[in-house]
Amino acid sequence: MKIKVLGCHGSEGQKYKATSFLINDSIVIDAGTIVSALPIKDLKKIKHIFITHAHLDHIKDLAFLVDNLFGKIKKPIKIYGKKKTINAIQKHLFNDVIWPDFSRLPSRSNPTMRFIPIKKIVKINGISIEPIAVNHTVESVGYIIKDGMATLAITGDTGPTRGFWRRLKREHHLKAIFAEVSFPSRKRLLAQDSLHYTPTTLARDLPTLENNPRICIYHLKPPYVSDIIREIHKISPKWYVLKLGKTIKI
Ligand SMILES: [Zn+2]
Ligand SMILES: [Zn+2]
Known part of the structure; x- marks a missing residue:
């Protein structure tokens, strides 16, 4: 992968x-960052967004x-998420006020995007993607992604959550975990109120897992990036902080 x-x-x-x-x-x-990170030829290869x-x-x-892709693709891009998430995106973003409803453009029968509410595993070309409920201020999931090898x-x-980590204990080919850490530990009240991890709360929750998967940290809030990195070097030097533009193979 x-x-x-x-x-x-x-x-x-x-x-x-x-x-x-x-x-x-x-x-x-x-879909936080797509168009500014890829040339148009690569944007056209995107078929599924979770x-x-x-x-x-x-x-x-x-x-x-x-x-960017309007009128340039033959089949709609499929957008997957929990029903509440899809409803919120349709109601508050693609509502013909903030932005046009591209799920009806250029036509209802062949639009640019199509929303697909998901409950369980979705399989796409040998890759399975499973949503797992986590603990955030709005309905939120993590994903377990498998290609048969990794x-x-x-x-x-x-924020701190049980089900996700418990679920990972059943995975035998887990190679990497992308784990959010948004605030440094000194901002624990802010992290607690906004339901995010700090290095301390993540270290507390991370279970021991077979195969020692690589722990990759992301979702650092910009004002605290250097703070968080300094803290991670001290308390968990094996964690790797993800970098923009990097490609990881597992
Ligand atoms: Zn959020
Ligand atoms: Zn976020």
Whole structure:
């Protein structure tokens, strides 16, 4: 499995981009940063986008992606997410006020995008993608992504949560975990209220897992990036902080 980091922060800034991961060129997890990270020929290869939750830093580039591809693709891009998430995106973003409803454009029968509510595993060309509920201020999921050889787990935005980590104990080919850490530990009250991890709370929750999967940290909030990195070097030097533009193979 090949994963390109299009964006790995919990917001936007001069050197920071909201979260998106491109898997094997055609599947994207979260739509924080797509159009500014890829040339148009690569945008055209994107067929499936899985959204973790409806917050803006995870959906905003849906708007610009479909705008860029309007009239240029033969089949609609499929946008997957929990029903509440899909409803929120339709109601608050593609509502013909904030942005046109591209799920009806250029035509209802062959639009630019199509929304697909998901409950369980979705299988696409030998890759399975399973949503797992996590603990955030709006309905939110992480994803477990498998290609038969390797498994990748992405937490999505979450504060301390049990089910996700318990579920990972059943995975025998887990090679990497992309785990969110949004704030340094000194901002624990802010993390607690907004339901995000700090290095301390993540270290507390991370179970011991077979095969020692690589722990990759993302969704750092821009004002705290250097703080968080310094803290991680101290308390968990084996954790790797994801970098923009990097491709990871597992
Ligand atoms: Zn976020
Ligand atoms: Zn969020």
